[in-house]
Amino acid sequence: MRKLFSSLSLALALCVTHFAPAAGASTNGSRPSRASLASVAARVARDLLVDQPRASAFFPLAPYVAMKTGLLTSPRGDWNDRLWAFYQLDVASAHHLLALHGPVHYAGYRANLSSVTWIYPGGCENLFGYWHLPGVRLEFRGPRGVVSLLIASLISWRGQWYVVHLGPNPRTRDAGEVDAPLLAVGQPGPAGGC
Numbered sequence: 001m002r003k004l005f006s007s008l009s010l011a012l013a014l015c016v017t018h019f020a021p022a023a024g025a026s027t028n029g030s031r032p033s034r035a036s037l038a039s040v041a042a043r044v045a046r047d048l049l050v051d052q053p054r055a056s057a058f059f060p061l062a063p064y065v066a067m068k069t070g071l072l073t074s075p076r077g078d079w080n081d082r083l084w085a086f087y088q089l090d091v092a093s094a095h096h097l098l099a100l101h102g103p104v105h106y107a108g109y110r111a112n113l114s115s116v117t118w119i120y121p122g123g124c125e126n127l128f129g130y131w132h133l134p135g136v137r138l139e140f141r142g143p144r145g146v147v148s149l150l151i152a153s154l155i156s157w158r159g160q161w162y163v164v165h166l167g168p169n170p171r172t173r174d175a176g177e178v179d180a181p182l183l184a185v186g187q188p189g190p191a192g193g194c
Contacts, residue, residue, distance in 0.1 A: 028063075030159035031131055037111060037154075040161045044151060047107035051073050051095035053088045058163040059155060067126045078094035083164065089176030090167035097178050104142035111136045115191040119155075124194030127151055135189040138181075148186040150179040153193055169193075 043057035061079050068075035098104050111133060121128045136151040153165040167177035180186070 006017065007062045020153055028128060028130055028156065028158060030156075031116070032156045032159055032161045034113075036159065036161045037133070037136070038109070040154065040163065041109035041111075041136060041151070042106065044163055044166065045109075045140070047091050048094045048098060048138070049104070049106065049140075051092055053091040055084075057163050058084065058087055060157060063157045067128060067130075069127070071125055071127065082145045086171075086176070087163065087166050090178070091176075093167070093176030094178050094181075097149070097181055098140055098147060101140075101144050101147045101183070102142055103139060104140040104147060107139045107141040107146070109138050110148075110185070110188045115189060117191075119194055123166045126194075130194060131161075133161065134191060134193045135180075137186050139185060145182060145183060146185055147181070149181045150188070152179045 010126050043054065047053050049055060063077065064079045064083070066073040068078065072078050078167065112135070113133075115135065116131055116133045119126065119130055119132050123129070133154040134152065136154060137148050139146060139148045141147075151163055151166055152169050153163070154161045155164045156162070166179070168179045171177055
């Protein structure tokens, strides 16, 4: 009887392990706070001002691989060669735009929090869900006035916002792009997307 119980326990443990969700997927439901939004906006603004993309503002590699494994041939390659590569190109393009109107300093962000949506597991070709916020507008001020631009798309991981697309997505060419630049305060948005 003891041997049978031990075998059943082992089988149950294997089943639970086999059917467990992707690492961290169950912790991804926490809606990110305004403080998280302010923090990521400031980190992106810093990247743009100094033309130095940092991974701290960008959606991490490990959860991206977990979200896309089995859906893409090479999730790691897609993150490196497309998402992160475009972020670096977009930072350089935005830095150039700001330098043309500079010197400028970061003055804040505008976001339409009613545009925050939950993307369900399986939606937008992902294995687990996340919060999505499109069109956060960053504002910069200098002697020539205001310059603003959009962060195209933020998504959540474990209750924090991260950039997944700085420039427009999809885009018309493989180059850095600034999303909706204005020589004015401008509005956030539009809503929608993944």
